[in-house]
Amino acid sequence: xxxxxxxILDHGSGGKISHALFSDLLLPLFNNPELAKQDDGAVFEVTxxxxxxxxxxxxxxxxxxxxxxxxxxxxxxxxxxxSMCGAMPLYLxxxxxxxxxxxxxxxxxxxxxxxxxxxxxxxxxxxxxxxxVPKGKADRIFINTSGVGMIPEGVDVGxxxxxxxxxxIVSGTIADHGITILSEREGLHFDSDxxxxxxxxxxxxxxxLGTGCExxxxxxxxRGGLGTTLNEIAAQSxxxxxxxxxxxxxxxxxxxVCELLGFDPLYLANExxxxxxxxxxxxxxxxxxxxxxxxxxxxxxxxxxxxxxxxRVVLETLIGGTRIVDMLTGEQLPRIC
Amino acid sequence: MSLKYMQEFxxxxxxxxxVKKIGAVSTRPLRLMEVCGTHTMAIFRHGIRSVLxxxxxxxxxxxxxxxxxxxKDIDAYVxxxxxxxxxxxxxxxxxxxxxxxxxxxxxKAAGSDVRIVYSIFDAMAVAxxxxxxxxxxxxxxxxxxxxxxxxxxxxxxxxxxxxxxxYAANKLTPPALAALMQTKGVKIDGFIxxxxxxVITGIDAYRSTxxxxxxxxxxxxxxxxxxxxxxxxxxxxxxxxxxxxxxAYPRAVADAGNVKAKEIMNQVFQVCDxxxxxxxxIPASGxxxxxxxxxxxxxxxxxxxxxxxxxxxxxxxxEILMGLKTPEACKLYKKACTPMHPVGPCMVSSEGACAxxxxxx
Numbered sequence: 001x002x003x004x005x006x007x008i009l010d011h012g013s014g015g016k017i018s019h020a021l022f023s024d025l026l027l028p029l030f031n032n033p034e035l036a037k038q039d040d041g042a043v044f045e046v047t048x049x050x051x052x053x054x055x056x057x058x059x060x061x062x063x064x065x066x067x068x069x070x071x072x073x074x075x076x077x078x079x080x081x082x083s084m085c086g087a088m089p090l091y092l093x094x095x096x097x098x099x100x101x102x103x104x105x106x107x108x109x110x111x112x113x114x115x116x117x118x119x120x121x122x123x124x125x126x127x128x129x130x131x132x133v134p135k136g137k138a139d140r141i142f143i144n145t146s147g148v149g150m151i152p153e154g155v156d157v158g159x160x161x162x163x164x165x166x167x168x169i170v171s172g173t174i175a176d177h178g179i180t181i182l183s184e185r186e187g188l189h190f191d192s193d194x195x196x197x198x199x200x201x202x203x204x205x206x207x208x209l210g211t212g213c214e215x216x217x218x219x220x221x222x223r224g225g226l227g228t229t230l231n232e233i234a235a236q237s238x239x240x241x242x243x244x245x246x247x248x249x250x251x252x253x254x255x256x257v258c259e260l261l262g263f264d265p266l267y268l269a270n271e272x273x274x275x276x277x278x279x280x281x282x283x284x285x286x287x288x289x290x291x292x293x294x295x296x297x298x299x300x301x302x303x304x305x306x307x308x309x310x311x312r313v314v315l316e317t318l319i320g321g322t323r324i325v326d327m328l329t330g331e332q333l334p335r336i337c
Numbered sequence: 338m339s340l341k342y343m344q345e346f347x348x349x350x351x352x353x354x355x356v357k358k359i360g361a362v363s364t365r366p367l368r369l370m371e372v373c374g375t376h377t378m379a380i381f382r383h384g385i386r387s388v389l390x391x392x393x394x395x396x397x398x399x400x401x402x403x404x405x406x407x408x409k410d411i412d413a414y415v416x417x418x419x420x421x422x423x424x425x426x427x428x429x430x431x432x433x434x435x436x437x438x439x440x441x442x443x444x445k446a447a448g449s450d451v452r453i454v455y456s457i458f459d460a461m462a463v464a465x466x467x468x469x470x471x472x473x474x475x476x477x478x479x480x481x482x483x484x485x486x487x488x489x490x491x492x493x494x495x496x497x498x499x500x501x502x503x504y505a506a507n508k509l510t511p512p513a514l515a516a517l518m519q520t521k522g523v524k525i526d527g528f529i530x531x532x533x534x535x536v537i538t539g540i541d542a543y544r545s546t547x548x549x550x551x552x553x554x555x556x557x558x559x560x561x562x563x564x565x566x567x568x569x570x571x572x573x574x575x576x577x578x579x580x581x582x583x584x585a586y587p588r589a590v591a592d593a594g595n596v597k598a599k600e601i602m603n604q605v606f607q608v609c610d611x612x613x614x615x616x617x618x619i620p621a622s623g624x625x626x627x628x629x630x631x632x633x634x635x636x637x638x639x640x641x642x643x644x645x646x647x648x649x650x651x652x653x654x655x656e657i658l659m660g661l662k663t664p665e666a667c668k669l670y671k672k673a674c675t676p677m678h679p680v681g682p683c684m685v686s687s688e689g690a691c692a693x694x695x696x697x698x
Binding site for chain 2: 186188246259262264315316317318319320321322323324326329
């Protein structure tokens with residue numbers, strides 16, 4: 001394959017050209033024994049216990065953006081979804097849907113990103129599939145990843161477990177990914193260093209669970225942002241959630257773009273942040289653990305779970321007023337991940 | 338505005354001080370109308386209603402440009418989208434507004450070429466890049482956007498951009514205030530006047546309404562401190578029985594407005610009658626292209642003259658825009674009419690009173 005080559009329909013045919021793509025590009029980069037066996041599926045040992053299983057499809061436009069690309073996002077996103085079940089992610093699958101004519105050089109960059117992200121997270125991309133569709137039938141490349149992980153003994157997290165009195169921790173600034181994608185897509189070039197926060201959170205989750213503190217909820221507020229995810233938790237747990245605007249972590253440039261364009265950072269996507277809901281007595285300890293992680297240095301407590309207003313998220317504003325933070329009702333931005 | 342500057346206008350202590358003063362001077366029920374949709378949003382977003390005394394009612398006025406765009410104008414935009422070889426360019430919040438038959442979003446999904454732009458100048462770029470297609474810009478908005486549209490038309494004329502045209506459904510704010518005051522049953526004790534619009538119009542645009550109806554009127558900005566201060570001023574004027582027309586936003590609004598912008602606006606457009614959704618026709622409240630610029634009039638180019646259509650049955654948007662009803666009093670609110678399935682215009686735009694109520698209360 002020369003670097004000027006493009007993907008043709010034959011790359012998805014299952015024949016010789018498909019095999020060349022696999023053995024020249026995918027296998028050397030993903031590089032693990034399960035994939036190298038080239039069977040119909042990956043076979044691996046697991047210990048007895050509970051597993052978590054998650055899937056997500058990535059269609060982000062643009063494919064490459066400050067702070068990441070679709071490949072990195074596809075690995076981190078599923079690693080994080082599995083992690084938020086309280087699990088240690090182990091294996092991922094990778095399904096590629098590629099539009100005919102896509103540059104192989106770009107595909108290589110994306111696969112390299114996936115391999116690097118998998119390495120960083122400590123997971124293996126153990127099985128996969130590649131399909132090529134005719135020009136115009138897909139937008140360049142779509143990636144599906146599924147992931148499995150093991151849940152350590154004694155861990156029980158879920159969106160329905162938030163209890164009145166619990167503190168709500170966010171692992172860092174919100175809305176970075178959403179604003180980055182918007183700025184890139186619309187050609188809005190702001191004089192700022194806003195970039196996507198795409199990051200694997202599995203090591204952070206393992207550190208949190210390793211404290212032995214009781215952790216009620218772990219979630220990553222991706223599409224729909226912090227506001228929508230907290231609404232989901234309030235509904236699942238039938239509890240109220242009170243947030244404090246003064247404590248919400250938003251980078252200055254992100255806030256500035258939001259003000260300019262009328263976006264609410266509470267509803268913009270994050271790709272490397274988690275929400276941890278923990279009993280008050282454990283909150284400071286968990287906060288310290290999160291802050292010690294590479295991707296959690298700006299973690300803060302943003303609010304608490306309440307008995308009042310069950311099912312609702314209420315924000316105390318800077319001026320001391322209150323307002324409801326409702327679920328996002330329409331798309332602020334399509335295809336952000 | 339720099340971020341530091343913005344934070345100062347959200348200062349907690351300053352806000353609490355103003356709230357305290359408001360509580361101290363307020364002795365009787367008052368109904369104050371924020372005319373502008375951006376004010377409506379800001380009031381909800383900062384939780385301003387929740388800090389006011391119970392006897393102060395804030396009404397959301399007719400100042401959301403998307404909300405007051407007549408159904409027949411939306412129908413026209415839909416019709417352009419259905420024309421062969423025509424690209425429709427629009428501000429994003431117009432996409433989901435229902436006309437009598439469809440929305441631009443639905444037309445796009447069905448295959449029409451509808452593109453969201455942030456500025457009319459982006460629409461001109463679309464025209465330059467697609468010389469074989471007609472490009473229509475959906476011109477909505479108040480005095481804030483009209484000068485930019487006028488400047489774009491002048492630019493299109495000077496570069497002889499032949500495949501570009503606009504369909505103007507622009508509206509003027511002061512005539513709507515006068516029309517409101519003349520409407521039977523309307524009871525308003527003060528106007529929170531729009532900040533952005535006033536940057537263009539200046540203070541004198543409101544003088545005749547103020548003098549005719551002797552109604553307390555304060556121009557203000559969009560930060561919580563601005564809004565609280567304007568509410569305090571309106572209450573003080575009511576309590577003292579001394580109505581006044583005040584520019585409380587001098588950091589942005591010159592009393593004379595933006596003279597140059599007004600000149601460009603009047604060079605390209607002339608005042609005409611206009612239909613406001615939910616309210617009906619208001620004399621001298623719209624803007625149409627002057628004869629010299631008729632080449633850029635999409636309605637003429639496509640021979641488009643849409644009929645008036647009745648409002649959806651049961652929709653109280655008109656009464657809501659005039660402060661006669663609150664969204665909760667509309668029998669469709671949160672039932673047949675939600676942001677996912679808006680019936681009336683106030684539910685569509687994020688600046689609409691019903692959408693803001695739905696989202697924040």
